[in-house]
Amino acid sequence: MTDHILDFLDATFPFGDLDLVSFDAPIPDHWHEFAEAKGFELLRRVRDRNHLELRCNQCDGTMICKIYTLRTAQPICPHCQKARWQALCEEAGVRFLGRGDRANYLRVQLPCGHETSRQQELLERVRRRTTAIRCEACLEARMQAEARARGWELIGDDPDGHLSYRLYRHACRYIQRVAVANMTTGRFTCRNCSEGWLNDRSYIYMMRFVLKSGRDAIKVGFSRDPASRLRHQLVTERDQDALLIRSIEVPTGREAIELEKALHTTLRRQHPDAELDRMEFAAEVNVVSELYDAKIEAEITALLDRIEIRLKRRARRREKRRLKRLRRRLEQSQAPACPAATDKLSPPDQE
Numbered sequence: 001m002t003d004h005i006l007d008f009l010d011a012t013f014p015f016g017d018l019d020l021v022s023f024d025a026p027i028p029d030h031w032h033e034f035a036e037a038k039g040f041e042l043l044r045r046v047r048d049r050n051h052l053e054l055r056c057n058q059c060d061g062t063m064i065c066k067i068y069t070l071r072t073a074q075p076i077c078p079h080c081q082k083a084r085w086q087a088l089c090e091e092a093g094v095r096f097l098g099r100g101d102r103a104n105y106l107r108v109q110l111p112c113g114h115e116t117s118r119q120q121e122l123l124e125r126v127r128r129r130t131t132a133i134r135c136e137a138c139l140e141a142r143m144q145a146e147a148r149a150r151g152w153e154l155i156g157d158d159p160d161g162h163l164s165y166r167l168y169r170h171a172c173r174y175i176q177r178v179a180v181a182n183m184t185t186g187r188f189t190c191r192n193c194s195e196g197w198l199n200d201r202s203y204i205y206m207m208r209f210v211l212k213s214g215r216d217a218i219k220v221g222f223s224r225d226p227a228s229r230l231r232h233q234l235v236t237e238r239d240q241d242a243l244l245i246r247s248i249e250v251p252t253g254r255e256a257i258e259l260e261k262a263l264h265t266t267l268r269r270q271h272p273d274a275e276l277d278r279m280e281f282a283a284e285v286n287v288v289s290e291l292y293d294a295k296i297e298a299e300i301t302a303l304l305d306r307i308e309i310r311l312k313r314r315a316r317r318r319e320k321r322r323l324k325r326l327r328r329r330l331e332q333s334q335a336p337a338c339p340a341a342t343d344k345l346s347p348p349d350q351e
Protein backbone atom coordinates (compact mmCIF):
# COMPACT_ATOMS: atom_id res chain seq x y z
CA MET A 1 0.00 0.00 0.00
CA THR A 2 2.85 2.35 0.82
CA ASP A 3 3.99 2.61 -2.80
CA HIS A 4 0.73 4.32 -3.79
CA ILE A 5 1.22 6.94 -1.18
CA LEU A 6 4.98 7.35 -1.44
CA ASP A 7 4.91 9.83 -4.25
CA PHE A 8 1.69 11.46 -3.23
CA LEU A 9 3.52 14.53 -2.00
CA ASP A 10 7.19 14.82 -2.56
CA ALA A 11 7.52 16.25 0.90
CA THR A 12 5.77 13.62 2.99
CA PHE A 13 6.52 9.93 3.14
CA PRO A 14 5.17 7.18 5.30
CA PHE A 15 7.66 5.49 7.47
CA GLY A 16 8.48 1.96 6.54
CA ASP A 17 10.08 0.93 3.32
CA LEU A 18 12.71 3.63 3.14
CA ASP A 19 16.09 3.10 4.64
CA LEU A 20 15.63 5.54 7.43
CA VAL A 21 19.11 6.70 8.42
CA SER A 22 19.42 9.26 11.16
CA PHE A 23 21.12 12.49 10.16
CA ASP A 24 23.35 13.50 12.98
CA ALA A 25 22.85 17.24 13.49
CA PRO A 26 21.26 19.45 16.15
CA ILE A 27 17.55 20.35 15.91
CA PRO A 28 16.80 24.04 16.51
CA ASP A 29 14.09 24.57 19.14
CA HIS A 30 11.79 26.51 16.83
CA TRP A 31 11.53 23.47 14.53
CA HIS A 32 9.79 21.62 17.37
CA GLU A 33 7.41 24.56 17.65
CA PHE A 34 6.68 24.45 13.92
CA ALA A 35 5.89 20.75 14.18
CA GLU A 36 3.69 21.15 17.27
CA ALA A 37 1.76 24.01 15.65
CA LYS A 38 1.00 21.83 12.64
CA GLY A 39 -0.10 18.77 14.58
CA PHE A 40 3.11 16.78 14.67
CA GLU A 41 5.87 15.76 17.00
CA LEU A 42 9.39 16.16 15.60
CA LEU A 43 11.21 12.88 16.31
CA ARG A 44 14.63 13.31 14.61
CA ARG A 45 16.51 14.41 11.52
CA VAL A 46 16.81 11.68 8.88
CA ARG A 47 18.39 10.89 5.49
CA ASP A 48 20.10 14.22 4.87
CA ARG A 49 20.13 17.80 6.03
CA ASN A 50 16.70 18.49 4.49
CA HIS A 51 14.52 15.80 6.05
CA LEU A 52 12.79 15.19 9.36
CA GLU A 53 10.86 12.33 10.85
CA LEU A 54 7.51 13.42 12.29
CA ARG A 55 4.82 11.64 14.28
CA CYS A 56 1.21 12.61 13.57
CA ASN A 57 -0.69 13.68 16.68
CA GLN A 58 -3.93 12.43 15.13
CA CYS A 59 -2.98 8.87 14.33
CA ASP A 60 0.46 8.33 15.87
CA GLY A 61 1.76 7.33 12.43
CA THR A 62 5.22 8.44 11.42
CA MET A 63 6.36 10.07 8.22
CA ILE A 64 9.27 11.86 6.61
CA CYS A 65 8.88 15.52 5.80
CA LYS A 66 11.11 18.15 4.28
CA ILE A 67 12.10 20.91 6.67
CA TYR A 68 11.06 23.41 4.02
CA THR A 69 7.55 21.92 3.87
CA LEU A 70 7.20 21.95 7.63
CA ARG A 71 8.16 25.61 7.70
CA THR A 72 6.16 26.90 4.78
CA ALA A 73 3.10 24.61 4.45
CA GLN A 74 0.84 22.18 6.25
CA PRO A 75 2.36 18.70 5.94
CA ILE A 76 -0.21 16.03 5.21
CA CYS A 77 -0.02 12.81 7.16
CA PRO A 78 -0.25 10.00 4.58
CA HIS A 79 -1.82 7.64 7.12
CA CYS A 80 -4.60 10.10 7.93
CA GLN A 81 -4.95 10.83 4.23
CA LYS A 82 -5.37 7.16 3.44
CA ALA A 83 -7.94 6.81 6.24
CA ARG A 84 -9.84 9.79 4.78
CA TRP A 85 -9.78 8.24 1.32
CA GLN A 86 -10.98 4.93 2.70
CA ALA A 87 -13.83 6.64 4.54
CA LEU A 88 -14.73 8.68 1.45
CA CYS A 89 -14.86 5.54 -0.68
CA GLU A 90 -16.86 3.61 1.88
CA GLU A 91 -19.41 6.41 2.11
CA ALA A 92 -19.54 6.61 -1.67
CA GLY A 93 -20.27 2.87 -1.83
CA VAL A 94 -16.99 1.75 -3.42
CA ARG A 95 -13.87 0.02 -2.15
CA PHE A 96 -10.64 2.01 -1.88
CA LEU A 97 -7.75 0.30 -3.67
CA GLY A 98 -5.11 3.01 -3.76
CA ARG A 99 -4.06 6.22 -5.35
CA GLY A 100 -5.06 6.67 -8.97
CA ASP A 101 -2.55 7.17 -11.75
CA ARG A 102 -3.43 10.85 -12.11
CA ALA A 103 -3.43 13.64 -9.52
CA ASN A 104 -6.63 13.68 -7.43
CA TYR A 105 -7.71 10.27 -8.72
CA LEU A 106 -8.31 7.21 -6.55
CA ARG A 107 -8.31 3.62 -7.64
CA VAL A 108 -11.54 1.98 -6.53
CA GLN A 109 -13.53 -1.18 -6.94
CA LEU A 110 -17.15 -0.61 -7.91
CA PRO A 111 -20.02 -2.64 -6.45
CA CYS A 112 -20.19 -4.64 -9.71
CA GLY A 113 -16.60 -5.79 -9.09
CA HIS A 114 -14.90 -3.77 -11.86
CA GLU A 115 -11.88 -1.68 -10.93
CA THR A 116 -11.47 1.86 -12.14
CA SER A 117 -9.91 5.25 -11.32
CA ARG A 118 -12.20 8.08 -10.26
CA GLN A 119 -11.63 11.68 -9.36
CA GLN A 120 -11.78 12.39 -5.66
CA GLU A 121 -14.12 15.28 -6.34
CA LEU A 122 -16.58 12.94 -8.10
CA LEU A 123 -16.47 10.51 -5.17
CA GLU A 124 -17.33 13.39 -2.89
CA ARG A 125 -20.37 14.21 -4.99
CA VAL A 126 -21.34 10.56 -4.93
CA ARG A 127 -21.04 10.60 -1.16
CA ARG A 128 -23.42 13.59 -1.08
CA ARG A 129 -25.74 11.60 -3.39
CA THR A 130 -25.71 14.37 -5.99
CA THR A 131 -24.40 12.00 -8.63
CA ALA A 132 -23.84 8.29 -9.19
CA ILE A 133 -20.91 6.29 -10.50
CA ARG A 134 -21.40 4.58 -13.83
CA CYS A 135 -19.23 1.60 -14.65
CA GLU A 136 -17.88 1.89 -18.20
CA ALA A 137 -17.18 -1.84 -18.39
CA CYS A 138 -20.75 -2.69 -17.41
CA LEU A 139 -22.10 0.01 -19.71
CA GLU A 140 -20.11 -1.41 -22.61
CA ALA A 141 -21.37 -4.92 -21.84
CA ARG A 142 -24.94 -3.63 -21.64
CA MET A 143 -24.65 -1.74 -24.92
CA GLN A 144 -23.14 -4.79 -26.58
CA ALA A 145 -26.03 -6.95 -25.31
CA GLU A 146 -28.58 -4.39 -26.50
CA ALA A 147 -26.95 -4.28 -29.92
CA ARG A 148 -26.80 -8.08 -30.20
CA ALA A 149 -30.47 -8.36 -29.36
CA ARG A 150 -31.18 -6.19 -32.42
CA GLY A 151 -28.79 -8.04 -34.71
CA TRP A 152 -25.99 -5.51 -34.42
CA GLU A 153 -22.51 -5.61 -33.00
CA LEU A 154 -20.91 -2.72 -31.15
CA ILE A 155 -17.52 -2.27 -32.75
CA GLY A 156 -16.21 1.02 -31.40
CA ASP A 157 -16.53 4.67 -30.52
CA ASP A 158 -18.14 7.13 -32.87
CA PRO A 159 -15.62 8.07 -35.57
CA ASP A 160 -17.03 11.61 -35.46
CA GLY A 161 -16.31 11.80 -31.74
CA HIS A 162 -19.91 12.17 -30.50
CA LEU A 163 -20.19 10.72 -27.01
CA SER A 164 -23.80 9.66 -27.48
CA TYR A 165 -23.02 7.71 -30.66
CA ARG A 166 -21.18 4.45 -31.27
CA LEU A 167 -20.10 2.51 -34.33
CA TYR A 168 -22.06 -0.68 -35.01
CA ARG A 169 -22.00 -3.46 -37.58
CA HIS A 170 -25.26 -4.96 -38.75
CA ALA A 171 -25.82 -8.66 -39.44
CA CYS A 172 -25.67 -7.70 -43.11
CA ARG A 173 -22.05 -6.46 -42.48
CA TYR A 174 -22.96 -2.84 -43.04
CA ILE A 175 -21.18 -0.51 -40.61
CA GLN A 176 -23.10 2.49 -39.36
CA ARG A 177 -22.95 5.03 -36.54
CA VAL A 178 -26.04 4.92 -34.36
CA ALA A 179 -27.08 6.95 -31.30
CA VAL A 180 -26.89 4.73 -28.24
CA ALA A 181 -30.39 5.79 -27.23
CA ASN A 182 -31.72 4.72 -30.63
CA MET A 183 -30.05 1.34 -30.32
CA THR A 184 -31.83 0.96 -26.98
CA THR A 185 -35.25 1.82 -28.38
CA GLY A 186 -34.71 0.37 -31.84
CA ARG A 187 -35.83 3.62 -33.45
CA PHE A 188 -33.50 3.48 -36.43
CA THR A 189 -32.88 1.27 -39.44
CA CYS A 190 -29.84 -0.15 -41.13
CA ARG A 191 -29.20 2.07 -44.13
CA ASN A 192 -28.18 -0.95 -46.11
CA CYS A 193 -31.16 -3.17 -45.23
CA SER A 194 -33.82 -0.49 -45.18
CA GLU A 195 -33.13 0.17 -48.84
CA GLY A 196 -34.39 -3.27 -49.66
CA TRP A 197 -31.01 -4.81 -50.46
CA LEU A 198 -32.35 -8.26 -49.56
CA ASN A 199 -34.42 -8.17 -52.73
CA ASP A 200 -31.99 -6.16 -54.80
CA ARG A 201 -29.26 -7.45 -57.04
CA SER A 202 -26.11 -8.28 -55.13
CA TYR A 203 -22.62 -9.62 -55.77
CA ILE A 204 -20.30 -12.27 -54.45
CA TYR A 205 -16.88 -10.70 -54.61
CA MET A 206 -13.25 -11.69 -54.26
CA MET A 207 -10.59 -9.21 -53.20
CA ARG A 208 -6.87 -9.37 -52.69
CA PHE A 209 -5.07 -7.55 -49.89
CA VAL A 210 -1.33 -7.39 -49.48
CA LEU A 211 -0.84 -7.25 -45.72
CA LYS A 212 2.02 -5.42 -44.07
CA SER A 213 3.31 -8.80 -42.95
CA GLY A 214 4.01 -9.39 -46.66
CA ARG A 215 1.32 -12.00 -46.95
CA ASP A 216 -1.25 -11.98 -49.76
CA ALA A 217 -4.73 -12.42 -48.40
CA ILE A 218 -8.00 -13.15 -50.18
CA LYS A 219 -11.34 -11.94 -48.97
CA VAL A 220 -14.58 -13.33 -50.30
CA GLY A 221 -17.92 -11.91 -49.32
CA PHE A 222 -21.06 -10.38 -50.69
CA SER A 223 -22.08 -6.82 -51.21
CA ARG A 224 -24.53 -4.80 -53.24
CA ASP A 225 -21.60 -2.66 -54.29
CA PRO A 226 -18.27 -4.46 -53.87
CA ALA A 227 -16.16 -1.55 -55.14
CA SER A 228 -17.70 0.79 -52.61
CA ARG A 229 -17.41 -1.81 -49.86
CA LEU A 230 -13.71 -2.13 -50.59
CA ARG A 231 -13.10 1.59 -50.77
CA HIS A 232 -15.25 2.83 -47.91
CA GLN A 233 -15.58 0.00 -45.46
CA LEU A 234 -12.78 -2.51 -45.73
CA VAL A 235 -9.54 -0.64 -46.24
CA THR A 236 -8.18 1.28 -43.31
CA GLU A 237 -5.70 3.38 -45.26
CA ARG A 238 -6.10 5.23 -48.51
CA ASP A 239 -3.04 3.83 -50.22
CA GLN A 240 -3.59 0.30 -49.03
CA ASP A 241 -2.65 -2.46 -51.42
CA ALA A 242 -6.14 -3.83 -52.06
CA LEU A 243 -7.80 -4.96 -55.25
CA LEU A 244 -11.26 -6.15 -56.26
CA ILE A 245 -10.51 -9.09 -58.53
CA ARG A 246 -13.92 -10.57 -59.19
CA SER A 247 -17.64 -9.92 -58.79
CA ILE A 248 -20.38 -12.39 -59.57
CA GLU A 249 -23.86 -11.02 -59.98
CA VAL A 250 -26.51 -12.65 -57.77
CA PRO A 251 -30.21 -11.86 -58.32
CA THR A 252 -30.96 -10.99 -54.68
CA GLY A 253 -29.12 -10.05 -51.51
CA ARG A 254 -30.93 -12.84 -49.71
CA GLU A 255 -29.42 -15.40 -52.03
CA ALA A 256 -26.00 -13.75 -51.85
CA ILE A 257 -26.00 -14.26 -48.06
CA GLU A 258 -26.77 -17.94 -48.49
CA LEU A 259 -24.13 -18.42 -51.17
CA GLU A 260 -21.51 -16.61 -49.12
CA LYS A 261 -22.29 -18.69 -46.04
CA ALA A 262 -21.99 -21.91 -48.00
CA LEU A 263 -18.75 -20.68 -49.54
CA HIS A 264 -17.14 -20.04 -46.16
CA THR A 265 -18.37 -23.34 -44.78
CA THR A 266 -16.80 -25.16 -47.71
CA LEU A 267 -13.54 -23.24 -47.50
CA ARG A 268 -13.23 -23.78 -43.77
CA ARG A 269 -13.90 -27.47 -44.17
CA GLN A 270 -11.54 -27.98 -47.09
CA HIS A 271 -8.76 -25.63 -45.97
CA PRO A 272 -8.94 -25.27 -42.21
CA ASP A 273 -5.41 -23.81 -42.07
CA ALA A 274 -5.95 -21.16 -44.71
CA GLU A 275 -8.17 -18.86 -42.67
CA LEU A 276 -6.03 -16.04 -41.32
CA ASP A 277 -5.95 -15.12 -37.69
CA ARG A 278 -7.64 -11.82 -37.01
CA MET A 279 -4.58 -10.56 -35.14
CA GLU A 280 -2.66 -10.54 -38.38
CA PHE A 281 -4.93 -8.13 -40.24
CA ALA A 282 -7.07 -6.36 -37.64
CA ALA A 283 -5.29 -3.02 -38.13
CA GLU A 284 -5.38 -3.20 -41.91
CA VAL A 285 -8.71 -4.69 -42.98
CA ASN A 286 -12.04 -3.85 -41.33
CA VAL A 287 -13.49 -7.33 -41.05
CA VAL A 288 -13.89 -9.77 -38.22
CA SER A 289 -12.94 -12.92 -40.09
CA GLU A 290 -13.03 -14.51 -43.52
CA LEU A 291 -9.64 -13.57 -44.80
CA TYR A 292 -7.81 -16.45 -46.41
CA ASP A 293 -4.22 -17.08 -47.29
CA ALA A 294 -3.77 -16.40 -51.01
CA LYS A 295 -2.17 -19.81 -51.40
CA ILE A 296 -5.73 -21.16 -51.84
CA GLU A 297 -6.69 -18.52 -54.40
CA ALA A 298 -7.03 -21.16 -57.14
CA GLU A 299 -9.38 -23.23 -54.97
CA ILE A 300 -11.47 -20.16 -54.16
CA THR A 301 -11.59 -19.25 -57.84
CA ALA A 302 -12.79 -22.77 -58.68
CA LEU A 303 -15.61 -22.49 -56.15
CA LEU A 304 -16.59 -19.09 -57.52
CA ASP A 305 -16.56 -20.55 -61.05
CA ARG A 306 -19.03 -23.18 -59.92
CA ILE A 307 -21.28 -20.59 -58.36
CA GLU A 308 -21.15 -18.44 -61.46
CA ILE A 309 -21.92 -21.31 -63.81
CA ARG A 310 -24.82 -22.44 -61.66
CA LEU A 311 -26.29 -18.95 -61.50
CA LYS A 312 -25.96 -18.45 -65.26
CA ARG A 313 -27.56 -21.79 -66.06
CA ARG A 314 -30.40 -21.06 -63.72
CA ALA A 315 -30.87 -17.59 -65.18
CA ARG A 316 -31.09 -19.09 -68.67
CA ARG A 317 -33.60 -21.70 -67.52
CA ARG A 318 -35.71 -19.02 -65.89
CA GLU A 319 -35.57 -16.85 -68.95
CA LYS A 320 -36.69 -19.75 -71.13
CA ARG A 321 -39.56 -20.53 -68.81
CA ARG A 322 -40.55 -16.88 -68.75
CA LEU A 323 -40.62 -16.68 -72.52
CA LYS A 324 -42.53 -19.93 -72.77
CA ARG A 325 -45.19 -18.62 -70.41
CA LEU A 326 -45.38 -15.38 -72.31
CA ARG A 327 -45.75 -17.17 -75.59
CA ARG A 328 -48.47 -19.41 -74.24
CA ARG A 329 -50.37 -16.44 -72.87
CA LEU A 330 -50.13 -14.66 -76.15
CA GLU A 331 -51.37 -17.69 -78.02
CA GLN A 332 -54.31 -18.12 -75.66
CA SER A 333 -55.36 -14.47 -75.68
CA GLN A 334 -55.26 -13.98 -79.41
CA ALA A 335 -55.81 -17.31 -81.03
CA PRO A 336 -55.72 -16.05 -84.60
CA ALA A 337 -52.66 -13.91 -83.96
CA CYS A 338 -50.02 -13.38 -86.58
CA PRO A 339 -47.41 -16.17 -86.12
CA ALA A 340 -44.55 -13.83 -86.94
CA ALA A 341 -45.24 -11.78 -83.79
CA THR A 342 -44.67 -14.72 -81.44
CA ASP A 343 -41.50 -15.77 -83.22
CA LYS A 344 -39.90 -12.51 -82.23
CA LEU A 345 -40.16 -13.55 -78.57
CA SER A 346 -37.85 -16.52 -78.99
CA PRO A 347 -34.73 -16.24 -76.80
CA PRO A 348 -31.72 -15.09 -78.79
CA ASP A 349 -29.37 -17.88 -77.70
CA GLN A 350 -31.27 -21.11 -77.95
CA GLU A 351 -29.38 -24.10 -76.69
Ligand SMILES: [Zn+2]
Pocket residue numbers: 056057058059060061077078079080081
Ligand atom coordinates in the same frame (compact mmCIF):
# COMPACT_ATOMS: atom_id res chain seq x y z
ZN1 LIG B 1 -1.98 10.91 10.83
Ligand SMILES: [Zn+2]
Pocket residue numbers: 110112113114135136137138139
Ligand atom coordinates in the same frame (compact mmCIF):
# COMPACT_ATOMS: atom_id res chain seq x y z
ZN1 LIG C 1 -18.95 -2.85 -13.80
Ligand SMILES: [Zn+2]
Pocket residue numbers: 170171172173174190191192193194
Ligand atom coordinates in the same frame (compact mmCIF):
# COMPACT_ATOMS: atom_id res chain seq x y z
ZN1 LIG D 1 -28.19 -4.19 -42.55
